[in-house]
Structure formats: structure tokens, C-alpha cells
Amino acid sequence: MSSFFDQELWRLFGDGKTFDNPACSGRACLGTLGKDLRVRAQFISTHISGEYDALKLTVLNRTDGPVDTLVLKLRDLLGKKPVPGNPNFRSGVIPHIWDDYGKFEWYAYRPTAADYETIRQAVGQYLDVFRDRQQERIQDGPKLVYICAPLRGDVEKNIEFARQKAQEVFQMGDIPVCPHLMFPPIADPENPQQDQAARDMGLRLVESCQEVHVYGPEWTEGMWAEIRHAMDMGIEVKTDQETIGRSPPHRQAPRKGRGAR
Structure with a gap:
């Protein structure tokens, strides 16, 4: 029984x-x-x-x-x-x-x-x-698109910038995955432990997406970590809606550590 x-x-x-x-x-x-x-x-x-x-x-x-x-x-x-x-x-x-x-x-x-x-x-x-998630990444229909953008500096302004980019992805018919709208309300970026946990969770979210879209004139260490992780997973990475492939644009990448987003 x-x-x-x-x-x-x-x-x-x-x-x-x-x-x-x-x-x-x-x-x-x-x-x-x-x-x-x-x-x-x-x-x-x-x-x-x-x-x-x-x-x-x-x-x-x-x-x-x-x-x-x-x-x-x-x-x-x-x-x-x-x-x-x-x-x-x-x-x-x-x-x-x-x-x-x-x-x-x-x-x-x-x-x-x-x-x-x-x-x-x-x-x-x-x-x-x-x-x-490899099989899901090759399926037809709306794509899961990770929004890769800076957070540090003017946090409120950067969150709004990421929200606008997420809205653009939504209006294109795809599904935005925007960590800026998920983690700041629950993870304090000034708390090193919470901040690191949020960055690690962001990398997990990248793994679930079919594409990563990169925004902003400067790419932070946290963004580079997401870009490299996506490339290692075979996930397409785009900036200004152009595929960047295996060779990123000419922006200096940090040599050591993940650093802050």
C-alpha cells in the first residue's frame, strides 16, 4: 500500500x-x-x-x-x-x-x-x-534571448536601459531573459556574496537561451563572462543584432577574474 x-x-x-x-x-x-x-x-x-x-x-x-x-x-x-x-x-x-x-x-x-x-x-x-538545452536551442518558434548589458555605475539608468532592450526583443516576437529585472530587487549588488550568487545564476540563465544579445558602448567584466560562457556553450552571441561569432569586437577584455557586471 x-x-x-x-x-x-x-x-x-x-x-x-x-x-x-x-x-x-x-x-x-x-x-x-x-x-x-x-x-x-x-x-x-x-x-x-x-x-x-x-x-x-x-x-x-x-x-x-x-x-x-x-x-x-x-x-x-x-x-x-x-x-x-x-x-x-x-x-x-x-x-x-x-x-x-x-x-x-x-x-x-x-x-x-x-x-x-x-x-x-x-x-x-x-x-x-x-x-x-542543446535540443531546445535548435527548435523553431520564439527564441529565449539573454539581455547582456552593464549594471554598475548608474544602476537605475542601466536597469531602465536593459528594460528597453528587453522590450525590443519582446516586440520582435522573442522571449527576453533580463537579469537586470530579476536580481536587483532580491540581490544587493553591494553585498559581495549576493552579487556573486546573482552573477553565477546569470550564467545558468545564459545556458537556457538560444541567443545572447549584447548592449552598451562598454562591456564590463561580468558581461565578458556571460559572452565567453555563451560561446563555450555554442550559443549565438549578437551585438547590434549582428552575429559576432567566435571573435568578439575590438573591446578590451579583462585578463583575470569575472569582476563586476
């Missing part, structure tokens, strides 16, 4: 759309992301023992072990939910599974179909970073 955790994980991932070859056993669901990568999903407790309030995702290489781990808290994904007719939860409840003396069930609120889809989308967005 399958466990409650099996049933909930299968409800989330059993259709094989979030990751391939799903198989649930015990309190975990396993699947594949490609030739060598695997994923394990499981509900965990992050605050109170017996209250399973988060979904832990572990990406593994089949020979080298863990590659990356992410904990998605249900509070962050779903927020507080109302419990109509229950005076004990007038202000709502954070969705979680609880251990009622060995019986596992959702506490007071059971997620809706829309809630399950929200969780799937969050998981899918994370796992997409690790998939082999």
Missing part, C-alpha cells in the same frame, strides 16, 4: 511532465533529467518536527553524487490559506502535512489543483537549469 507521501508526490510528478521516469517510494519521488542527472523530491520539516512544510529537491549525478539542493517552502509558494467555517483559523493557515500520531494528512487546508500546479511550476523552473 502506498504511503500518504507517495500519493502526494505522485499527484505532483506522476504525469512525467516535470521530470522524466518518475517513481515514488517511501517518502521520496525519483526521476531523470537527462543522461547522467537524476532528481529526488521529498517533503521535509524545516521548523517543527512532525510538520512537513517544504519540498526538498536534490539533483544528483548518477556517478558523482549530489550536484545541487533546493528547499521550496510551501509558505513562500502558496502563502497563507483561508479555512472557511473554522473559528480556530480565522487568519488562515500555512499549508503543511502533519503527523497525527502516525497518520499523515494535510493540516486544516488541502491544496487545490491550482496549488499543486504552482508547486509543479516552481519545481520545473528550478530543474530546467540542469536540463540539456
Whole structure:
């Protein structure tokens, strides 16, 4: 007989759309992301023992072990939910599974179909970073276009500049991927640790795109890191909508380190 955790994980991932070859056993669901990568999903407790309030995702290489781990808290994904007719939860409840003396069930609120889809989308967005994107890069239809532009200096002005370029890409019928609109609200560029994390995540985003468009009269060290990474991945890099190929324009590149964007 399958466990409650099996049933909930299968409800989330059993259709094989979030990751391939799903198989649930015990309190975990396993699947594949490609030739060598695997994923394990499981509900965990992050605050109170017996209250399973988060979904832990572990990406593994089949020979080298863990590659990356992410904990998605249900509070962050779903927020507080109302419990109509229950005076004990007038202000709502954070969705979680609880251990009622060995019986596992959702506490007071059971997620809706829309809630399950929200969780799937969050998981899918994370796992997409690790998939082999080469096949997608050669498909027809709107392209994912990474906006490579400076951020340092007049940050607000540069964010607006990048937004305008992203809008141009959108109006051309492609899909802009603009880190300037993603990271500044959540990662402080003056915090070295957060800034480095944002730059590393930007390189991951580059891997998901079919093209990288480079803008601005001066290219910073961070931009050069993105350009080189795209070239190493075989991704087309353009400046002023002209392919630059393997030889970048005559702009001096930094010799050492990634530096700041």
C-alpha cells in the first residue's frame, strides 16, 4: 500500500511532465533529467518536527553524487490559506502535512489543483537549469534571448536601459531573459556574496537561451563572462543584432577574474 507521501508526490510528478521516469517510494519521488542527472523530491520539516512544510529537491549525478539542493517552502509558494467555517483559523493557515500520531494528512487546508500546479511550476523552473538545452536551442518558434548589458555605475539608468532592450526583443516576437529585472530587487549588488550568487545564476540563465544579445558602448567584466560562457556553450552571441561569432569586437577584455557586471 502506498504511503500518504507517495500519493502526494505522485499527484505532483506522476504525469512525467516535470521530470522524466518518475517513481515514488517511501517518502521520496525519483526521476531523470537527462543522461547522467537524476532528481529526488521529498517533503521535509524545516521548523517543527512532525510538520512537513517544504519540498526538498536534490539533483544528483548518477556517478558523482549530489550536484545541487533546493528547499521550496510551501509558505513562500502558496502563502497563507483561508479555512472557511473554522473559528480556530480565522487568519488562515500555512499549508503543511502533519503527523497525527502516525497518520499523515494535510493540516486544516488541502491544496487545490491550482496549488499543486504552482508547486509543479516552481519545481520545473528550478530543474530546467540542469536540463540539456542543446535540443531546445535548435527548435523553431520564439527564441529565449539573454539581455547582456552593464549594471554598475548608474544602476537605475542601466536597469531602465536593459528594460528597453528587453522590450525590443519582446516586440520582435522573442522571449527576453533580463537579469537586470530579476536580481536587483532580491540581490544587493553591494553585498559581495549576493552579487556573486546573482552573477553565477546569470550564467545558468545564459545556458537556457538560444541567443545572447549584447548592449552598451562598454562591456564590463561580468558581461565578458556571460559572452565567453555563451560561446563555450555554442550559443549565438549578437551585438547590434549582428552575429559576432567566435571573435568578439575590438573591446578590451579583462585578463583575470569575472569582476563586476
